[in-house]
Amino acid sequence: MAERLxxxxxxxxxxxxxxxxxxxxxxxxxxxxxxxxxxxxxxRSVQLLERGVAEGLYADGAPDAPGRRSVADFLREAHGFGTRLYACPTAMQAHGVSADALREEVQGQAGAAAFIGRTLDEGWRTLSF
Structure with a gap:
């Protein structure tokens, strides 16, 4: 049985x-x-889900170095493996991110109750960043 995270x-x-x-x-x-x-x-992490933001970010701060990957590259890789991405509607409102501006990889909106539901479910494990 596959694990859930x-x-x-x-x-x-x-x-x-x-x-x-x-x-x-x-x-x-x-x-x-x-x-x-x-x-x-x-x-503020919800801003990573806004179209165009992650493309301009590099974890090592060097966008012009050969072989460097943008944060968008990491996002697309995670999504490509099947990761589902959810934006908190309260955070979206607080940081001016409209639903129309979300990346196509975003599954939908889900906030604190959805995440807390996962933490209380014995079938799920959790990480925080």
Whole structure:
């Protein structure tokens, strides 16, 4: 039976790009190991789900170096392995992210109650970034 992992992403602030790729890296690794993975974005991290934002962020801060990957590359990789991405509607409102501006990879909107539901379910494990 595959494991289930819910990841809360709250501290991956786009103004601190070196913190933004790691949650996607862990999500991709878990999904590649056949885990069911969901990521819940809140606080400023919800901005990573806005079209165009992650493309301009590099975890090492060097967009022009050969072989460098943007945060969007990590996001697409995690999604490609089956990770589902959810934006917190309260965070979206607080940070001016409209539903129309969300990336196509975003599964939908889900907030605190959805993530807490996962933490209380014995069939799910959780991580926070």
């Amino acid at each position: 819910a990841i809360l992403v709250w501290a991956a602030d786009p103004s601190v790009p070196h913190l933004c790729a790691t949650p996607f890296y862990f999500a991709a690794a878990a999904a590649a190991m056949d885990a069911e993975v969901e990521m819940y974005f809140t606080a």
